[in-house]
Amino acid sequence: MIRQEMKVEKMKSDMQLTEQRVLDALEKLKTERSEFNKDLMKKEGDIEVLKAKMDEELKRMKVKTEETINNYSKEVQKIQDLTFTPIVAFKADTVTDKSLENNKVFVYSNIIINIGDAYNKDTGVFVAPVSGLYLFTAQVCINGNMKVYAGIVVNGRLISKTAIGDKSWWKCYTIDAITAVEKGNEVSVKCTNSCDVSDNLGETSFAVNSFSGILIHKTV
Structure with a gap:
């Protein structure tokens, strides 16, 4: 137990x-x-x-x-x-108002080419659509026994100038300029000095006054 x-x-x-x-x-x-x-x-x-x-x-x-x-x-x-570089080019000829006056812009009324629509035939002024290097040329024809000064102007600054005149015969003279232009700058051809209102530009069917320009290279 x-x-x-x-x-x-x-x-x-x-x-x-x-x-x-x-x-x-x-x-x-x-x-x-x-x-x-x-x-x-x-x-x-x-x-x-x-x-x-x-x-x-x-x-x-x-x-x-x-x-x-x-x-x-x-x-x-x-x-x-x-x-x-965009294509910007123009050429115009035939000056309607041929009378001369100091600082008067030559207005070329007949547009031959205007790519970019930057030249104004009513004012004779080209307004740069883009900044860049441009080439401008102008042909200025005057009557005989005259002497005047003309040039290409950018925003009021004379960048290319020449003396034009002949004692007996009317002639055409060429002005050119390669220059840097900023967007919005105004370019024109002017009678700059010794421009008597009694004188006139010369023009015939064989030779006319003209103004042209082209953008060579665009800059930023």
Whole structure:
């Protein structure tokens, strides 16, 4: 009977020990699970931080790339503007009002060519549509026994001038100028000095007064 009781006590002790071990194992699992969840949350937080940093870096790279592309496009456009020269050319002849006067603009009313539509036949003035290097030429014909001074003028500045005159016979004289002109500058041919109102330009069916110009190279 005593032995039986001892066996029961031992079984009871073993069961309690086993139960405790199970409880300890469960508690350990609970603790490990809690630690795992904490570690997982930390990793998730780290991932979110990393994701935010990557998003910020991608945004920065996108802005930088767009800026680089924009600057590159501007450089390409600048090169295209420098290499492409539009056609600007005009020629007009026949001066309707042939009377002379100091600083009077010669108005050539008959347009032969006007690519770019920059020459005005009503004023005799060419207005540069683009900045660049231009070539201008003018033919001025006067009656005999006269002497006057004429030239090509850009925005009021005389850039090419000549003396015109002959004691006995009327003649035609050529004036030319290669010059840099800014967009919007006005170019014309004027009688600059010794232009007496009693004198007149000469013109026949064989020789006429004329004014022409052409854009050689565009500048930016």
